[in-house]
Amino acid sequence: MSEKKNGIDKGLIRDLANILNDTDLTEIEVEQDDVRIRVSRAGTTQYVQAPIAAAPAFAPAAAPAAVAAAPAAPQDNKNAVTAPMVGTVYLAPAPGARAFIEIGATVKEGQTLLIIEAMKTMNQIPSPRSGxxxxxxxxxxxxxxxxxxxxxIE
Incomplete structure (x- = not known):
């Protein structure tokens, strides 16, 4: 049986911590009835702000090998469009389909730039401006x- 103290299920917290270890996630949050529990790893995230959406409770199949490529633009570029949530980014609407955008293309405000999958939901990320x-x-x-x-986007 789970240990409970003041309505907090310690077994659930242990299970969430195990999910973090098993899936290599940095944070997970669950809500049941009127209780919300967030478990995160200290010192492993690069960003100070808390995510808007909870991290997905699954691990990606494999980390892409090309992730190590250094971006040409600095990470603090004021013209950068940032991720509004934690998830997996997809540059095309379907596997094998043409990408939403490419370098040198002109986009309009509201045009889909990419998709972020979070909690098994595909979220289209629109361009905040034309450029x-x-x-x-x-x-x-x-x-x-x-x-x-x-x-x-310049």
């Missing part, structure tokens, strides 16, 4: 954190 794509800072099927720069 020219000067850099794409992520790879297809790459996990992203909240606030991570994704695309630079």
């Amino acid at each position: 020219k794509i000067t850099d794409i800072l992520v790879n297809d099927a790459q996990p992203v954190e909240y606030g991570q720069p994704l695309v630079v």
